[in-house]
Amino acid sequence: MARVFVKGNEAVIKGAILAGCRAFYGYPITPASEIAEAAALLFPKVGGTFLQAESEIAAINMVYGAAATGERVMTASSSPGISLKQEGISYAAGSELPMVVIDVMRGGPGLGNIAPEQSDYHQIVKGGGHGNYKVLVLAPNCAQEMCDLTALAFELADKYRNPVIILTDGFVGQMMEPVELPEPITELPAKPWAVAATAETSGNLISSIYLEPNELELHNKNLQEKFSNITKEEVRYEEIMTRDADLIVVGYGIVSRILQTAVEEARAEGKRVGLLRPISLWPFPSTPLQDLAQTAKAFLVVELSNGQMVEDVKLSLNGRRPTHFYGRMGGVVPTTKELREVIDGLLEKTEAFS
Amino acid sequence: MVKEVLQKPDSFYDEFVRKPGTNPYSTHYCPGCGHGVVHKIIAEAMDDLGIREKTVFVSPVGCAVFGYYYFKCGNIQVPHGRAPAAATGIKRALPHSIVLSYQGDGDLAAIGGNNILQAANRGENITVIFVNNAIYGMTGAQMAPTTLIGQKTTTTPLGRSAENEGYPLRVSELLATLEAPVYIERVAITDAKHVMKARKAIRRAIQNQVEGRGFSFVEILAACPTGWKMLPVDANKWINDVLMDYFRLGMLKDKNGAAKPAEAVKKESLSTPTPETIIGILGEKQGPQDAYSQPVTDANFHNPRLKISGFGGQGILLLGQLLAQSAMLSNYCSTWLPSYGPEMRGGTANCHVIISDKHIGSPMVAETDVLIAMNLPSLDKFEHDVRKDGVIFVNSSLIERKVARNDVEVVAVPATEIADELDEPKVANVVMLGAYIGYTGLLSAESVLAAASRVVKRKEFMDINKKALTRGMHYAQKHKPQIVEVTA
Incomplete structure (x- = not known):
């Protein structure tokens, strides 16, 4: 298969097309614009639709309409744009529409800046829109995963009839790396529920409205059951040198890459450090963390935020082990050296504790 | 003709089983409400044009949110104001479909103002039915962009003032300034004569889409007796005497004979690319000879x-x-x-x-x-x-x-x-x-x-x-x- 050298943002579009996605509705925003630009170039060439919408809100609603017809469809934006899309994502979750949304996170709050942050964790993983819903969240840390996890996102979206969000950051979106392109998907799943303007589907209804409280409660219960199944089936993570580690560092996206280098350096000095990298942020890899709590003495969570994912790590560990946090904000990305100092400091403390 | 009027169109469900309550034969609309008449005109047009199975009805937020109780076709309910955006996604995905985007005045002219403007400006090959009753009906008679100066609503209890709320928005006139739309007309349904004109307009707007001509828009002045706190008869009289004076009926744009939009032509001519073609488009092929020392x-x-x-x-x-x-x-x-x-x-x-x-x-x-x-x-x-x-x-x-x-x-x-x-x-x-x-x-x-x-x-x-x-x-x-x- 072809190997290309591309930006993470472009890899997203290649993965989407290979997964059979044929429609992209978007709105320009740094640092996600390359996704729309790649879509504008490539979608028409494969018989697909690209349309630059009048707003983020229009874009997500165009995606909503296209998803209702059964088409594989996507949009992409960055933090402030995603805030605007949240109503549409809630509607899609309520109407059980599959769609893929890419969030290339930037600095906030407000206009913030265009540098990488991970401060959308709460708005993406915990909800963001109104109602009792969840979206599957995948967090790539390289261009290859930008391609592969986007393709996987379409599969999961269709499987569960639910929005899937790729949560990434400006660095992973902007950096270029080699990408091995997967084989194109030739058969898409049947969607008998869709409104496809055919005789067979003319009785179908896509809606999130359930006027009677009892009916809406039942709908919500069905959704919760689906979410419970997803929690059992779709946890994804990567562990690096964790088995004998005293200290487990936890990070996703670009942070996991820096942590990996820090862990490798620490190991070279004989220090027992391991990395757990959540690939699915929802469902969150709680069980692997709990398993590691049996052998590790302490945990360190590193994020480009004020400490958002660390809440899920603490919930998973439930007080069994000390959980530390190190965060940078505003687009400041810690260096390997900086994280080494944090790790070494904690190791000393951890040894003193044991 | 008499027989036709008494019959329920085939494009309506025989029984409205999706509607809660005990009576599956009546609508949820209030007595004297304009939506029922507009629905019927649309359903009859769907029957006559033979498009029921390929029609997608887009329900807005507002009283017509329950359009899917009645229309026996594919139904998609969408967020407030976003019907033209969702309709765009639907029509682009299904060029063969007939997309009917149905909105009230609060939905279309206020929160969704930009969406209707942009969809019209793109010349989407869809049909927009715009029911203007100068008020937010479902939420309890609040002011809409189309509320007249001096008109009392629950959010303009002393009457709308130009100083505070600005002037009523004439959406059809606004859209008629755009290049792309092929057909824009404002009609009313206050009496048989007006209903006949409205029938003609709605049919024309749908026919345009069937023929791939482009964006068609019909604004219908309709009564909301409950919101206006009037008897149905008085409500229709108010439309004839007052509302029509500000929102003049008539054709605002008619580009009949316009060429098919490029999108429809493009979609039809494209064949599905093979996996090999896709790989060729997405990445340079790299043979073993391309691995350098x-x-x-x-x-x-x-x-x-x-x-x-x-x-x-x-x-x-x-x-x-x-x-x-x-x-x-x-x-x-x-x-x-x-x-x-x-x-x-x-x-x-x-x-x-x-x-x-x-x-x-x-x-x-x-x-x-x-x-x-x-x-x-x-x-x-x-x-x-x-x-x-x-x-x-x-x-x-x-x-x-x-x-x-x-x-x-x-x-x-x-x-x-x-x-x-x-x-x-x-x-x-x-x-x-x-x-x-x-x-x-x-x-x-x-x-x-x-x-x-x-x-x-x-x-x-x-x-x-x-x-x-x-x-x-x-x-x-x-x-x-x-x-x-x-x-x-």
Whole structure:
């Protein structure tokens, strides 16, 4: 298969097309614009639709309409744009529409800046829109995963009839790396529920409205059951040198890459450090963390935020082990050296504790 | 004719089973409400045009949110104001469908104002039914953009004032100024004569879509007796006497005979591409012959972490991309990270490149093995990040001062001058790239040229790039011993 050298943002579009996605509705925003630009170039060439919408809100609603017809469809934006899309994502979750949304996170709050942050964790993983819903969240840390996890996102979206969000950051979106392109998907799943303007589907209804409280409660219960199944089936993570580690560092996206280098350096000095990298942020890899709590003495969570994912790590560990946090904000990305100092400091403390 | 009027159209469900309550034969609308009449006109048109099965009815937020109780076709309920956007997604996905986008005045003219404007301006081949009753009905009779001056609503209890709320919005007139829409008409349904005209207009608006003509829009002045706190008879009289005076009935735009929109034509002519075609479009094919050799290098030059820096326009990012891509073609792992975010300060463009025979963790370069400085600010900014025994490539055409470090190798290359000699100042970056591979021997010239051929499409640029690369390589090779002596 072809190997290309591309930006993470472009890899997203290649993965989407290979997964059979044929429609992209978007709105320009740094640092996600390359996704729309790649879509504008490539979608028409494969018989697909690209349309630059009048707003983020229009874009997500165009995606909503296209998803209702059964088409594989996507949009992409960055933090402030995603805030605007949240109503549409809630509607899609309520109407059980599959769609893929890419969030290339930037600095906030407000206009913030265009540098990488991970401060959308709460708005993406915990909800963001109104109602009792969840979206599957995948967090790539390289261009290859930008391609592969986007393709996987379409599969999961269709499987569960639910929005899937790729949560990434400006660095992973902007950096270029080699990408091995997967084989194109030739058969898409049947969607008998869709409104496809055919005789067979003319009785179908896509809606999130359930006027009677009892009916809406039942709908919500069905959704919760689906979410419970997803929690059992779709946890994804990567562990690096964790088995004998005293200290487990936890990070996703670009942070996991820096942590990996820090862990490798620490190991070279004989220090027992391991990395757990959540690939699915929802469902969150709680069980692997709990398993590691049996052998590790302490945990360190590193994020480009004020400490958002660390809440899920603490919930998973439930007080069994000390959980530390190190965060940078505003687009400041810690260096390997900086994280080494944090790790070494904690190791000393951890040894003193044991 | 009498028989037709008494019959329920086939495009309505026989029993409205989706509607809660005990009576599956009546609608949920209030007595005297305009929606029921408009629904019936639409359903009859669907029957007559034989389009029921391929119709997609888009329900708004508002009283017509329950359109799917009645219309026996595909139904999609959408967020407040967004029907034209959702309809766009539907129609683009299903060019053969007939998309009926149905909205009230609060939904269409207030929260969704931009969506209707833009869908109309794109000339989406859809039919928009706009029911204007000068009020928010479902939420309890609040002011709409179409509420008349002086009209009392629950949010204008003393009557709408132009000073506070502005003037009522004439949406049809506004849309009629646009180039793309093919048909815009305002009608009423206050009596049999007006209903006949409304029937004709709605039928025409749908027929236009069937024929692929483009965006059609019918505004219907309709009564909301409950919201207006009037008897149905008085409500219709108020429309005739007052509302119509501000919202004049009639044709506002008629571009009959317009050509089919490009989108419909394009979609029809496209066939599904084969997997091979898709792969060809998405990525350059790489056969085994494309794996370039990894020349043996001095250990000091192996697995380098580079910073490449200069000012905008010097092709700094491209230099890094060519380097990282040729590393990929030589079966190394490589990453390229552009100057981005806070690092963009100071007017320099820079990128980080890592080339390694192992998996690369952090793509960021802090401690630097190789600095390529194309201008003075780059040298000032980054020379102290270079590790001991690292290498600094200096564009000596633009940097006059000496490198302040004496524990690194310095390679001074007059890259800009050499590029000028080639009559192409833009290739100073490629000259420097040539100097880098010539000096370190890390990558073959063939791999760099192969990388360039993936990026540079025009052949004449390939020729000049090849010359520039060769000149850079020769320069570095020729000057290598002297330069090392100078810095030692």
